[in-house]
Amino acid sequence: MxxxxxxxxxxxxxxxxxxxxxxxxxxxxxxxxxxxxxxxxxxxxxxxxxxxxxxxxxxxxxxxxxxxxxxxxxxxxxxxxxxxxxxxxxxxxxxxxxxxTTNKTHFFREDHHFEHLRNNIFQRMIEEATRRERPRRLRIWCAAASTGEEPYTLAISVREVFANQPGWDIRILATDIDTNVLERCKEATYIPDQLLETPGEIVKRYFSPSKSTPGSLTVRQEVKDLVTFRQLNLLESEWPIRTQFDVIFCRNVLIYFDQPTQDTVMRHMADYLKPEGTLFIGHSESLSGLASTYTRVGRTIYQHTNYVGGPASGSQSQPQYSTPTPRPMLSGNSPRNDASSTPVAKATAPLERKSIIVGDIHSSDKPMLISTVLGSCIAVCLYDDAIKAGGMNHFALPTGQLGSRKIASFGVHAMELLINEIMQLGGDRRRLKAKVFGGANVLGMSGEDKIGQKNVDFIRNFLHTENIPITAEYLGGNQGMQVLFEPCSGRAKMKLLDHSKTIEAEKIDRAQTTTKSEPVSDITLF
Ligand SMILES: C[S@@+](CC[C@H](N)C(=O)[O-])C[C@H]1O[C@@H](n2cnc3c(N)ncnc32)[C@H](O)[C@@H]1O
CATH class of the missing domain: 1.10.155.10 (Chemotaxis receptor methyltransferase CheR, N-terminal domain)
Structure with missing residues (x-):
């Protein structure tokens, strides 16, 4: 079987x-x-x-x-x-x-842009700064930074030109929507293929052999130090950026957007470009539909139309620059020159006057006056003597719930925003000086309810922490006051308001205020 x-x-x-x-x-x-x-x-x-x-x-x-x-x-x-x-x-x-996302990029991609930056834009800035027509401050935004080759090429270009130029404050912001590429940016290590278009002497000067990846090269620290990386989606309607840039690189990202999206993004970007600033886009991209916003000044290089003036000059091959108008100043109004003898109000022409209320901020480097009326609120007048610019805020409380209030109603925000505005005018945080007013107990409150006192404590603390010296103050008391500030000279005047009656400056009894600081030597009382 x-x-x-x-x-x-x-x-x-x-x-x-x-x-x-x-x-x-x-x-x-x-x-x-x-x-x-x-x-x-x-x-x-x-x-x-x-x-x-x-x-x-x-x-x-x-x-x-x-x-x-x-x-x-x-x-x-x-x-x-x-x-x-x-x-x-x-x-x-x-x-x-x-x-x-598509992240293809390499060092010195479209090198003519970097050449233009070094030979024209950077050189012009240095000349203008030497003639004191601009501050020694340069801000660059690389808006689709990918894995870092582009922002580091920008940083290398900066080093090449500015290394021997003292006193420049230079920062590059590099953003991208993709968080993985931003991590690669921070590692700053690249295979040699990414450096094929990079001149040998630049590689020697700005790269070192990678310690972690044999055969790769790491960007040197002095180049890395110039760049800050952040995630930013160009499609968002609000970008968390509080400055305007001298130069924006937004290259090879528009090609992934349709026309309406390109137009929206590029119009939005104009708000972040200084009027005399320059925008670079990718070789196959164009802003031809946005002639009212940008004028072509070179191959894929643009400036604000209003700044360049005239119709779009699409056929131009050479960049053209308008010379910035020198900043007007009130003659003899510098506190260093006039020994505080020329009253602000005696300027030759009637000054523009801007009245601010709670939650407002105003800054300027032009001859003008900013005024406000205070009770328990605080107004801080900040001033940068080196650039003859300053500004004033007016806040109600140190901090709190926003609700329907303006963000600058709160001291923490009002101070940062004011500092940022002055920096946008070319100021330097380290040079700022403050004159501070307000914080009166106008409602006759007692104990912990004294809003004025809370404000006074906050602002003294804030300025102390930020190392911003108070050169004059009138804080506390129980009367409201009016404050006038001339931002381009840094001079301030105040008068106390006694209900309907204006008190003559000479008759103000300073003993009735809670001010414990130095006499108000630098304030012109009226
Ligand atoms: C091809 S790379 C361009 C890199 C570099 N700019 C260059 O020209 O070499 C395009 C980059 O745009 C970024 N991107 C795409 N959509 C974006 C958006 N909505 N917001 C910000 N970045 C975006 C991608 O993540 C990618 O890194």
Whole structure:
């Protein structure tokens, strides 16, 4: 009798795959169907502005499959549900964005831009600063920094030109939507392929062999120190930037946006470019639809239209610069020259006057007067003598819930905003001096309810911590006061308000105020 053959169905060496492997395999097989592709690309467009044509289905499938594999997810439908359930601020949305961005870049890409920067823009700035027509301050924004090659090329260009120029305050802000690339920026280590267009002597001067990755090169510390990296989505309607830039590089990112998005982003960007500032875009990008905002001054190089003047000069190959008008100053009004004898009000022409109320800030480097009326509120007049510019704020409380109030109603914000405004005018935080007014107990409050006293304590503390000297103050008391400040000379005047009656300066009984500081020597009383 024949014995039945025993069939081995499983090979002896075969081991059952784990559920994990099965899930990863399923993810690897996941197919992105057209309806899911459309949903995903809509989400990508809404969040990043990146506009994907129908031909990008394979690209998205392969980029996101890796993510599905990591999440052990077997379908794009489930992945889309996950994204939707977490919302635009969800962690997975950032992971997805990091996978769909294209980060191709290299050092000295489109070198003619850096040449223009070094030979024209930087040189002009140095000449203007030497003639005292501008502060020694330079701010550059690299708005789609990718893995760092572009901002570091900018920093190297800065080092090349400014290394022997004393007293310059230079910062480069580098932003990108992709958080992975920003991490790579901070590592600042690159394979030699990324440096193919970098001159040998520049490599020698600004790179060292990487300690962690043999064969790679790391950017030297003095170059890294110039750059600050932050995440920023160009599509957001508000950018958390409080300065205007002399130079903006926004290269090779517009190409991923459709025309309306490009226009919106570039109009928004104009708010962050100084009127005489310069914008660089990528070689295949154009701002031709925005002639009322930008004028072409070179190959993919633009300036504010209003600054350059005249119609868009699309055919120009050489950059043209308007010479900035020298900043007007009140003659003889410098506190150093006039020994405080010329009253502010005796300026030759009637001065522009700006009245501010609680929550307002005003700063200027032009001859003008800022005025306000205070009770328990505080007004701080800050002044930078080196650039003859200053400003005043007016806040109600040290800090608190915003509600319907303006943000500068609170001292913590009002002070930072005022300092930033003066820095935008070319000021330096380290040179600022303060004259401080207000904090009266006008409502006759007692004990802990004394808002005026809280304000006084706050501002003294703030200025002390920030190392900003108080050169004059009139704080406390129980009467309101009017304050006048001339930002371009730093001089301030005040008068006490006794209900309806104005008290003559000479008759103010300073003993009735709580002010414990130096006499108000630098304030012109009236
Ligand atoms: C091709 S790289 C350009 C790098 C560099 N600017 C250059 O020209 O070599 C494009 C960069 O734009 C970034 N990007 C895309 N959409 C963005 C957005 N909405 N906001 C900010 N950056 C964005 C990407 O993450 C990517 O790093």
């Amino acid at each position: 024949r014995r039945p053959v025993r069939r081995t169905l499983i090979h002896p060496k075969f081991t059952m795959p784990s559920t994990e492997t099965l899930a990863e395999d399923a993810a690897q097989q996941a197919v992105l169907r057209i309806p899911q592709f459309r949903l995903l690309r809509e989400l990508i467009y809404d969040t990043t502005g990146i506009s994907l044509g129908d031909n990008k289905l394979d690209f998205i499938q392969s980029r996101l499959r890796k993510r599905l594999r990591h999440l052990k997810m077997d379908s794009f439908a489930k992945y889309y549900d996950l994204l939707k359930s977490q919302g635009p601020q969800g962690a997975e949305m950032q992971e997805m964005i990091n996978r769909v």
